[in-house]
Amino acid sequence: MKILLLGKNGQVGWELQRALAPLGELIALDRNAADGLCGDLTNLAGLAATIQQLKPDVIVNAAAHTAVDKAESELGLANTINALAPEVLAKEAKACGAWLVHYSTDYVFDGSGEQPWQETDATGPLGVYGASKLRGEQLIAQSGCQHMIFRTSWVYGAKGNNFAKTMLRLAKERDSLNVINDQIGAPTGADLLADVIAHAIRFAQHNPQVSGLYHLAAAGETSWFEYARFVLAFAEQAGVVLKVSPDAVNPIPTSQFPTPAKRPHNSRLSMAKLENTFGLTMPHWQMGVVRMLNEIAI
Numbered sequence: 001m002k003i004l005l006l007g008k009n010g011q012v013g014w015e016l017q018r019a020l021a022p023l024g025e026l027i028a029l030d031r032n033a034a035d036g037l038c039g040d041l042t043n044l045a046g047l048a049a050t051i052q053q054l055k056p057d058v059i060v061n062a063a064a065h066t067a068v069d070k071a072e073s074e075l076g077l078a079n080t081i082n083a084l085a086p087e088v089l090a091k092e093a094k095a096c097g098a099w100l101v102h103y104s105t106d107y108v109f110d111g112s113g114e115q116p117w118q119e120t121d122a123t124g125p126l127g128v129y130g131a132s133k134l135r136g137e138q139l140i141a142q143s144g145c146q147h148m149i150f151r152t153s154w155v156y157g158a159k160g161n162n163f164a165k166t167m168l169r170l171a172k173e174r175d176s177l178n179v180i181n182d183q184i185g186a187p188t189g190a191d192l193l194a195d196v197i198a199h200a201i202r203f204a205q206h207n208p209q210v211s212g213l214y215h216l217a218a219a220g221e222t223s224w225f226e227y228a229r230f231v232l233a234f235a236e237q238a239g240v241v242l243k244v245s246p247d248a249v250n251p252i253p254t255s256q257f258p259t260p261a262k263r264p265h266n267s268r269l270s271m272a273k274l275e276n277t278f279g280l281t282m283p284h285w286q287m288g289v290v291r292m293l294n295e296i297a298i
C-alpha cells in the first residue's frame, strides 16, 4: 500500500508518521516538500500534480489552518487550506481510486445543549475556522471519492506546545490562574488519533462500505478548568513545585475570556458510530493525558 501523508509535522501528522509506517510505503510531506513534490495546501495545482505523479492508494491529510482566532481575519487562507485543498485531494483521490482520510472538528457545531453530538446532527459553526472545516467535509463528500472524515476535539501532542504544558508553566510563574469551566469536551491525544486512523485504513481495505463521516475523541468529558486541575494535581504528586495549587485554580465563564473567534460550549462527540463500525473502544481522556505528562517528563 502506498500512502501519501500531508502535514507530517503537525501534532497529528507527527504521530501519523509513526502509526502509518508499518502499513506500507509512506511518503510524508510538509509544506516545504522537495524532489518536485508539493505538500503546500495553498498550491492547489501543485497538490494535484503530486497526486497524479505518486498515484497513492491512500491520502491522509493532517494539514490544516488550525489557528482558530487568526482564521477570523484570514478567511481566504483558511478557506483555501481547509476547504479548497481537501476538495483537490478528493477529486484526485477519485481519479486515481485512492482513499482520502481527513480530519475535521467539533467546531462545525454551534455548541448548544449537553448531549454528545452525533454525525447526523445539524451543524452550525460559530467562526471562520469551523465554517471552513465544514466546507471541506462537504466538498470531500460531494466528490464521490472513497473517504473517511474524522471529527475530533481538543487535540494535544507530547511534541510542541499544548494546554497542559501551558497550565504547568503558568502555575509555576503566576500567583493565580483563571481557567474556563463552561466549555465541555474530551482532550484527545494525537497518538490516539493516529493509531485509530491506521486501524481504520487497514479495515477499509476489506470493507469499502465504511466510507463516511465519524466522530473520534477520547472517552469521558471534562471542562478546561477540570483538565487544568487534573494536570496540576498530577504534577504536584510528582513533586513539581507550583505557585498555584490545583485547588487554587479559579473557574471562569467563557464570557470573561473574550477571543476573536467564538468557541462552542458543548464539544461532546458521540463515539457510537466509530466504535460500532471499526470494533474499537475509546480509552478515557485521563489515560492519554497521564501518558503525555509522563512523556514530557513531569
Ligand code: NDP
Residues within 6 Å of the ligand: 007, 008, 009, 010, 011, 012, 013, 030, 031, 039, 040, 041, 042, 061, 062, 063, 064, 065, 066, 081, 102, 103, 104, 105, 106, 133, 151, 152, 153, 154, 155, 156, 190
Ligand atoms: P497542527 O496545527 O498541529 O498541525 C497542522 C499542520 O498543518 C502543521 O504542520 C502546519 O504546518 C500544516 N499546515 C498549515 N498550513 C499549511 C499549508 N498551507 N500547507 C501545508 N501544511 C500546512 O494541527 P493538529 O495536528 O492539531 O490538527 C490535525 C487535524 O485535526 C486538523 O485537520 C485540525 O483541523 C483537526 N483538529 C484539531 C484540533 C486541535 O485541537 N488541534 C481539534 C479538532 C480538530 P506549519 O507548522 O508549517 O504551519
